Amino acid sequence: MVDTTMQPRTVTSTAPPRYAGWIGRTVNSALYRNTIGLLASNRWVRLAVLAGVPLIWIAALHLGPILQMANISFLANYPPRPGVDSGYTLENYGFFFSDRLYFMPFVRSLIFAAVVTVSTLVIVYPVAYYVAKVVKPKNRMRALLLLLIPFWAGELIRTFSVIMLLANRGAVNVLLRELGFIDRPIPMLYTFFSLSFGVVYLLALYMLLPLYSAIEKIPTPLIHAASDLGAGPFQRFRRVILPLSKDGIVSGCSLVYLTTIGVFAAPLLLGGPNAVIFPEVIATLFHGSNDKWPEGAAFSMLMLAVSLTTVGLFMRIVGGRSVRLM
Amino acid sequence: MKDFTTTRRSTLKLLAAGTGILAAPAIIRPAFAQSKVVNITTYDKFVPQSFIDQFQKDTGIEVRIRLTDDQGKQYNLLTAEGATPSTDIVTVTGHRLSQFLNSNLLSALDTGRLKNWDKLAAAYKGAPQLTIDGTTYGLPLLAGYEGLARNTEYTKETDTWGLMFEDEFKGLTSYIITDFLSIVMTYQGNDGDYVTYGDKPDVAQTATNQARDFLIQHKDKVRKYYDAGSEVQQMFLNEDIYLAQVWSGPAAKLIMDGHPIEISVPKEGTYGFLYSFNVVNNAPNADAAYTFLDAILSSPEIGAAMTRQSGFASAFAGVNDVLDDRERAALSLPDEQAQRIQFFSSVNRDMKNEMIDKAAAEIKAA
Structure with a gap:
């Protein structure tokens, strides 16, 4: 059975790039190699990245509207209009x-x-x-x-x-x-x-x-x-x-x-x-x-x-x- | 916990998907600003699908309709978008125009860009409801009024709004609460449009409270407070109600379709309104909006189709000649009743909105 687990790889490989053009340049760039290397070598970084997407999703689309609603509830005027006070009030x-x-x-x-x-x-x-x-x-x-x-x-x-x-x-x-x-x-x-x-x-x-x-x-x-x-x-x-x-x-x-x-x-x-x-x-x-x-x-x-x-x-x-x- | 494994490819895919989702608003937003698109906020059945199809075919401009059922909702959504609206054309009634203009939401209509401007009915060219300081702010579309609709099989002919409050029709009436408050004020001999109350808020409040108390006293006559024309149509069809205060359009549509409904303007009077298409300030596709407005004026057939769908009278010239006898009958009123219609004014709207909204909430809560 093939092991598909991402294994840490050495970044000093001298093998020629498999792709020419921008793909090759991207793959060989230090930023890409270091990023992928970090993801591959550290399980917690992978977890953080994978959990990050749903967490950002929940924060942006679930908590965000509620927080914005809470924010509006304390405003004197909304939607904001030029010349009208939009300060906070109870x-x-x-x-x-x-x-x-x-x-x-x-x-x-x-x-x-x-x-x-x-x-x-x-x-x-x-x-x-x-x-x-x-x-x-x-x-x-x-x-x-x-x-x-x-x-x-x-x-x-x-x-x-x-x-x-x-x-x-x-x-x-x-x-x-x-x-x-x-x-x-x-x-x-x-x-x-x-x-x-x-x-x-x-x-x-x-x-x-x-x-x-x-x-x-x-x-x-x-x-x-x-x-x-x-x-x-x-x-x-x-x-x-x-x-x-x-x-x-x-x-x-x-x-x-x-x-x-x-x-x-x-x-x-x-x-x-x-x-x-x-x-x-x-x-x-x-x-x-x-x-x-x-x-x-x-x-x-x-x-x-x-x-x-x-x-x-x-x-x-x-x-x-x-x-x-x- | 089960260990999970990832490959470089799956990690990249997930990252790309996440980035795509998070970037979606930024990608979607410019799509509204394509020159081959016009975004229109309007009421259900105002723009005929046959016209939209033909317009898209002729011009290559995609028409995107967003439905609204209330001027207040439309105003609030447009205000929230501020200086970067995502709609090009909105549908504003003449008496609400000043509210939109005060918030800088509409641009003046450049009638010179509409080569079909002369195809408006004479009475609506430069209609006072849409003209402020000599500048026109909207293309008149459809005109209507608030009438008394009744099921002719279960009710007697009447010339007064008083029929809505008779014990015989307990639980069999319906109305739009904010609209009917104005009518009840008129029924009671007061100014339901608040035009004369500009410097007399106490008098206005007393008149509003009088109408409010009257409606609370007769709350048992009401089957349901409704909002949209389709709701009252459905209630008439299901025989859940026999009487209602309605906008003329939904009632006329029922009459055109052969249902036993009659609409009239009682002797105490009522209010009329004029719908218009208005170009939004900073509209992302203003050129396409003008192309659309010019096209909709091009033929009385389009006006007739709008009338058939909505039930409201068209502001375009020659439409009556295109309608058949039954359609004309559904739209027409005896002269005596037509004279009882007074168009809503844009004067003193803030006071009116404030008092009417409060009274409506009080009636609902009572």
Whole structure:
């Protein structure tokens, strides 16, 4: 077998260059030889170079925007305009606390995210358990793939599918009318119900995978042993399955909660006049008639801080030290 | 930990890939400034695809459309780009023009470079909404108004905005909250465009609060606050709503397509607006932008196609002769109603925006 590991090579080779022209000159240059030599001779340098690309990527494209948002949140004016003061201020944060106007959607968002998280857990847990423990091992991947098929479509397409389902002339109302249960359509769309239904549907995957992963790892003999010792189905669930799937529950809940807090398109398309949540308020500040980017940025940072704190506390209280995000 | 091995080739490839990714913004950015490209920020269905295809074929200039659905979003994005915009043409309404000009975002339109300038309808040449101190800042495109749209199968004919607040239509109405606030102020006998409130902020605030409280009181009538024309069209089609405050374009489009929708201007009045194409200050492809603007004026067929797609009335001459009877009917208003339309003014916009935005947030939060 050929060893492809890069080995240190002597840089004093007298062999003629293999390539003529600029390639040859580059290959024979001291800078190139020293650089490659350093990479080849030191494993840690290679690691640093290879890790550098993803680290720079994360810093530039993930942390960078958040830091820029934090920066804007302290600016008096943004985008900068000639002749307008762009110094730093705390007023944008004070704006949130000075007016109860923005408090209600903020609290509504937190409650909404909590309700959606619990609903998703309750709905998805039996599904994850069924796939992980009831379906035969050889069919598990197939069952999992079947559940994942809807998620191959984009978020917007799935949101519009919810509209087609719940509209006054949507599939549910048409079916109920055809069956003679109703004369007039039930207004389901543009309510908290449609919003919650849509978001649970959109985010079920984030709950399903950690739960499946955790439940699948529970040794089946342990459940059988509990049964042999006289534990009924509920007791087996409460004393064995639930504690052993705690990691999955905490991971899934954290993912769903954090995503729900920031969800924007679904509330815009599925929510009604009484279902306005905080991301929509923030968006209004960014694209409203006046320039309120700094206020929008401050609100975003507040939301980020509160949601991360909530999840951190949740993980600390429920998950202990062993829990970590996927 | 599993040890990993590298070859010189794989290391170089990885380094090259990383460098390429990090350098991508610098590579992409100049692509916007190619002379054979024109970047246009506009509303959905404003520029017909058939025209774009023909224009690209005739001139070799690639047309890149970026969609917007809100003047505020467009303004904020253009402001953020500052002195190095990546778009050449934007779509500004007459009453928002001053806001763009105050931020130095638009350049004056050199009408001498448009040999088809005379093909504009007479009423729109040098339209006052687009002319400041004798200088023209935009090419008039489409005109519209805010009307009362109703599903004729479930609602009675009306001549008042009051129908939007009747208990019979609880949960069956929809509106753009900021736009409708202005209309409700007019409905209540106040100045919804704030033109007369320049030195009377207290009076303006009182009138705004009055409209705000009225809308909060009647919040139960609303099915949904919407933003884009396509949303209200969808709600009418799904029969989620029977009544709505709409821009004339989306409603006219439904009428043209044969849906049982009617649009009218109630006796309390409404507001009109004029969309224009505007060349951006420091546009990277200004020459291509002028070529595009001249081409779009070249034939009334293009104006008619824009009208058919958007539902708004064209500012180009001869378009009415190209439209068929049903299309003309969808666009026309009785004279009596047409006279109730007052074009939005660019006067006192800052006060209006500030108060309306705040009131809209209060209504949503209530």
